[in-house]
Amino acid sequence: MKSLVRTIVAVALGAALVAPAAAQEIYIGYQAPLTGTQSQYGEVFRNAATMQLEKFNAAGGVGGRKVVIVWEDSKSDPKEAVAIGRKFVDDKRIVGVLGDFASGPSMAVGEVYAKEGMAQLSQTASHPDYTKISKWQFRNITTQAQEGPYNAKWLKDLGVKNVAVLALQNDWGLSAAENFQKSFEQLGGKATTEYFNPGTRDFRSILTKVQRTNPDAVYLAMFYEEGALLLQQAKQLGMKVPFYSTSALYAPKLIELGGDAVDGMKLTTTFDANNPAANVRAFVEDYKKRYGQEPNQFAAQGYDATGIMLEALKRAGPNATRAQVRDALAATKDYPGVTGATTFDPQTREPSKTLAKMEVKGGKFVVMPQQ
Amino acid sequence: MFDVHFLQQIVNGLSLGLVYALVAIGFTLIFGVLNVVNFAHGEVYTIGAFAGLLLITSVAPPLFAVLLVVAAVGALTGFGLERLAFKPFRRFRDEASIKSRAMREATLLSSLALSIVAREVLDLAFGGEMQVIPQSYLLQTPIMIGGVALTDGNLVILGASILMLAGLQWMLYRTRTGLAIRAVSNNVLGAQFVGINTERAIVATFLVGSMLGAVAGIMVGLYDGSIFPHMGFGPAVKAFVAMVMGGLSSIPGAVISALILGVAESVATDFVSAGWKDLIAYGFLIVTLVFFPRGIFGYSRERV
Numbered sequence: 001m002k003s004l005v006r007t008i009v010a011v012a013l014g015a016a017l018v019a020p021a022a023a024q025e026i027y028i029g030y031q032a033p034l035t036g037t038q039s040q041y042g043e044v045f046r047n048a049a050t051m052q053l054e055k056f057n058a059a060g061g062v063g064g065r066k067v068v069i070v071w072e073d074s075k076s077d078p079k080e081a082v083a084i085g086r087k088f089v090d091d092k093r094i095v096g097v098l099g100d101f102a103s104g105p106s107m108a109v110g111e112v113y114a115k116e117g118m119a120q121l122s123q124t125a126s127h128p129d130y131t132k133i134s135k136w137q138f139r140n141i142t143t144q145a146q147e148g149p150y151n152a153k154w155l156k157d158l159g160v161k162n163v164a165v166l167a168l169q170n171d172w173g174l175s176a177a178e179n180f181q182k183s184f185e186q187l188g189g190k191a192t193t194e195y196f197n198p199g200t201r202d203f204r205s206i207l208t209k210v211q212r213t214n215p216d217a218v219y220l221a222m223f224y225e226e227g228a229l230l231l232q233q234a235k236q237l238g239m240k241v242p243f244y245s246t247s248a249l250y251a252p253k254l255i256e257l258g259g260d261a262v263d264g265m266k267l268t269t270t271f272d273a274n275n276p277a278a279n280v281r282a283f284v285e286d287y288k289k290r291y292g293q294e295p296n297q298f299a300a301q302g303y304d305a306t307g308i309m310l311e312a313l314k315r316a317g318p319n320a321t322r323a324q325v326r327d328a329l330a331a332t333k334d335y336p337g338v339t340g341a342t343t344f345d346p347q348t349r350e351p352s353k354t355l356a357k358m359e360v361k362g363g364k365f366v367v368m369p370q371q
Numbered sequence: 372m373f374d375v376h377f378l379q380q381i382v383n384g385l386s387l388g389l390v391y392a393l394v395a396i397g398f399t400l401i402f403g404v405l406n407v408v409n410f411a412h413g414e415v416y417t418i419g420a421f422a423g424l425l426l427i428t429s430v431a432p433p434l435f436a437v438l439l440v441v442a443a444v445g446a447l448t449g450f451g452l453e454r455l456a457f458k459p460f461r462r463f464r465d466e467a468s469i470k471s472r473a474m475r476e477a478t479l480l481s482s483l484a485l486s487i488v489a490r491e492v493l494d495l496a497f498g499g500e501m502q503v504i505p506q507s508y509l510l511q512t513p514i515m516i517g518g519v520a521l522t523d524g525n526l527v528i529l530g531a532s533i534l535m536l537a538g539l540q541w542m543l544y545r546t547r548t549g550l551a552i553r554a555v556s557n558n559v560l561g562a563q564f565v566g567i568n569t570e571r572a573i574v575a576t577f578l579v580g581s582m583l584g585a586v587a588g589i590m591v592g593l594y595d596g597s598i599f600p601h602m603g604f605g606p607a608v609k610a611f612v613a614m615v616m617g618g619l620s621s622i623p624g625a626v627i628s629a630l631i632l633g634v635a636e637s638v639a640t641d642f643v644s645a646g647w648k649d650l651i652a653y654g655f656l657i658v659t660l661v662f663f664p665r666g667i668f669g670y671s672r673e674r675v
Contacts, residue, residue: 195646205640
C-alpha cells in the first residue's frame with residue numbers, strides 16, 4: 001500500500017516536472033571532442049556555446065521558450081560520432097545538431113544526418129566534400145575556396161601583377177594555393193606556385209629561387225611555424241618583396257616566434273580579438289570574465305555557429321520540425337557574428353563571410369583601413 | 372643562369388651542407404668505433420638545442436659561454452646514453468659475445484628506444500610546438516657581400532665546423548686516447564689483447580661524439596630559428612646519408628659528402644619543385660649503395 005502511494009506520488013511529481021518542461025523547451029544536440037587529444041577544442045566550443053545559449057535564453061528564447069543543448073563527447077573518433085548521430089536522431093525532441101569538430105568525424109556522422117534528415121551545422125569542418133554530403137550539412141568556417149578568390153582580388157586591386165605562391169605540400173596547402181592561383185590568373189595576373197615538404201626548416205634555397213623571378217608579392221599558404229621561419233630567413237636574405245598570407249598565419253604565436261621579421265606581413269581573417277566592433281568587444285570581455293582567457297578563433301567559430309543555429313530556431317518558430325529548422329538555417333543571411341557577417345549560399349550551403357584585412361605592425365595584428 | 376642568385380644558392384647549399392656535416396661528424400665517429408648506428412644521435416642534437424635555449428632564457432650569457440655549457444651537457448648526455456643503451460650489451464667478456472653481431476646490433480634498438488623516450492619527454496615538458504627564441508641570440512644577422520647574403524650564423528657554423536674537425540683529427544692522431552679509439556675501431560679484440568682499455572675508449576668516443584652533436588643542435592637551432600622536440604630527425608637522416616656516402620666510417624668523407632648533399636639540394640631547388648628536395652638525398656643514398664658500396668671516395672682500410 002505504502003509503496004503504491006509512493007509510486008503514484010513519484011509519477012505525479014515526475015509528470016508535473018516533465019510535462020511543462022517538455023512543452024516549453026526546444027532541444028538541439030552538440031557533439032564535440034570533450035575528452036581525448038582534441039579536448040582543448042571541444043572545451044572552448046562548450047564555453048562559447050554556453051555563453052551564446054544563456055544570452056539567447058535570457059533575451060526570451062524562441063517565443064518565450066528556452067532552448068537546451070544536449071552535449072555528447074565524440075572524442076574526435078568517427079565511430080563515436082556516428083553513434084552519437086544515431087542517438088540524436090532517435091531523440092525525437094532534438095531538431096538540429098551542432099558539430100562535430102574535425103572533418104573526419106563530421107563527415108562520418110553527416111551520412112547519418114543526411115539519411116535521417118537532421119540539419120547539421122559544424123563550426124569548423126573545412127573539408128571540401130563535407131557540404132557535398134547532402135542538403136542537411138552546413139558549416140560556419142570559410143574554406144580556401146572562399147579565401148583564395150578573396151585574396152586574389154585583394155592583391156589584384158592593389159596593382160600586383162606577378163605573385164609567387166609558397167605552399168605547404170599537403171591537402172590543405174594544395175587547396176589554398178590552387179584556389180588562389182586559379183582566381184588570380186582569371187583576373188589576369190600571373191602566379192607560380194612552389195610547394196615544400198612538411199617539416200622543412202630551411203627555406204633559404206626556395207626564397208632564393210623566388211628572388212630570381214622577382215615577383216611583386218609573395219603569397220604564403222602555410223601555418224605559423226613555417227611562416228615565422230620563412231619570414232625570418234627572407235629578412236636575412238634581404239628580401240624587400242611584400243608578403244601576404246591566408247588566415248592560417250593569423251596566430252599570436254607567429255609574432256612571438258618571428259619577432260620583427262614578420263612586421264609588414266598582410267593577411268585576411270574572419271575573427272580578430274582586437275576588433276573594435278561592439279559585438280566582438282562584448283564577446284571578448286565576457287569570455288575573458290567567465291573563463292579567464294582570451295577567446296581564440298575556435299571559440300569564436302563555436303560562438304557564431306551556436307548563434308546561427310539559435311537564430312534559425314527562432315525564425316522557424318516554436319513548433320518547428322527538423323525540416324523547417326533546416327530550411328531556416330539555409331535562409332541565414334548576414335548573421336552579425338563575431339567572425340563577420342555570415343550568409344549561407346542557398347545552393348552550396350557554403351558560408352560567405354566578410355573578411356578583415358590585417359597587417360602585422362609593431363609586433364601586433366592591426367586591422368587595415370577598408371579600401 | 373650563373374648570376375648572383377646562383378651564387379646565393381651555392382652559399383645556401385654550403386650552409387645547409389655544413390649543418391649536415393656537423394651532425395654527421397659525431398654520428399660517423401660513433402659508427403666507426405662501434406660499427407653500429409647510434410639512433411639517439413638526433414636526440415642528443417635536440418637536447419643540446421634545448422639546453423642552450425634554457426640557458427639563454429634563464430641566464431642570457433654570451434654565445435660563446437652557451438656553446439661551452441652545451442658542449443658539457445652534450446658530453447654528459449653521451450655518457451648517460453652509453454651507460455643506458457650500449458654498455459649493458461657489452462657485459463659479456465668472452466670472445467664469442469664480443470664478436471657477436473646480435474649483441475652489437477641489439478644497440479640499434481636500445482638507442483632507438485632511448486631516443487623515443489627522450490623525444491617524448493621533451494614533448495611532454497615543453498610541448499610539441501616550436502620554442503620562442505630571444506631575437507638577439509638568433510644567428511641571422513645578414514652580412515651582404517656583393518648581393519649575396521651571408522649571416523653571422525654561416526660564419527659561426529663554418530668556424531665551429533673547422534674547429535671541431537681540426538680538434539677531432541688532432542685528438543685522434545696526436546693523443547693516447549685518440550690512438551686507443553682508433554685501435555678499438557680497427558679491432559676491438561686486438562686492442563684488448565694489447566692491453567688497451569677498450570671501455571674507456573668507447574666512453575670517450577661517446578663523450579666527444581655527443582658533445583659535437585649537442586653543439587650542432589644549438590647552433591643550427593639559432594641559425595634556423597627553430598627549436599622543438601622533433602628537430603633532430605631531419606638532420607639525422609641527412610647526416611646518415613652523408614655518412615653512407617662517405618664510406619660509413621670516414622669522417623672527412625662524411626663531411627665532404629654532407630657539403631655535396633647540401634649544395635645539390637639547394638641548387639636542385641632552382642630546377643625542380645622544392646617538394647622533391649628529399650629525393651636528392653635518397654637518390655644519392657641509392658646510387659652510393661648500388662654503385663659505390665664502400666662510399667664514393669673508394670676503398671680505404673683506415674677507419675675513423
